[in-house]
Amino acid sequence: MLWNMIFLFGLFLAAVSDWNRKRIPDQMILLIVVAGIGRLITGTGRVTESILGAILGGGILALILLARPGTFGGGDVKLLMAGGFFLGWRSVLVAFCLGVLLAGGECVIRILKRGKKALSEKLAFGPWLCLGLGMVFFCGDWIWQWFWKR
Structure with a gap:
């Protein structure tokens, strides 16, 4: 319970x-990593899931960053890596998808409000990743099952 509160x-x-x-x-990234380590020490997390989650979480954004430099900041990469370490590989994959959808929603709203000049504005992706990670924390298994049953 303590580790979950630290993560959130x-x-x-x-x-x-x-x-x-x-x-x-x-x-702030360190807080999330400490929460993940705490889960592993207390036996509520699995080492393999945590390592795969960190690799997948950081790897997704790192690959995008290599293909399109400047797309994300280093903090976003570290955030998703830490979130993957805490939640595991399946959850971080779902959280990333949710974060992209949510950030895309903000982009659409900005374009509708401001037109083309909104395209040149920087978007903070971290809050949307955090929201995706939080949503997965609370109902990730349900989202995963719903997606794969389709």
């Missing part, structure tokens, strides 16, 4: 920081 608190701090300053400090 880290997500909250990361989202607020990225929304306000377009930056996710390493201390």
Whole structure:
């Protein structure tokens, strides 16, 4: 329970920081990693799931960043890697997809409000990743099952 609260608190701090300053400090990422380590030590997490989650979470954004430099910031990569370490590979995959959909929604709203000039504005992706990670934390298994039953 303590590790879950630390994880959610880290997500909250990361989202607020990225929304306000377009930056996710390493201390907030560290909170999420500590929560993941705590889960492993107390036996509520699995080492293989955590390692695969970290690799997949960081790998997704790192590959996109290599293909299109400047698309994401390093904080987003570290955030998704830490989130994957805490939640595992399936959950981080779902969280990434949710984050992209949510951020896409913000982009559509910006374009509808401001027109073409909205395309040149930077978007804080971290809050949407945090929201996706939080949604998966609370109902990730249900989302995964719903998706694969289709």
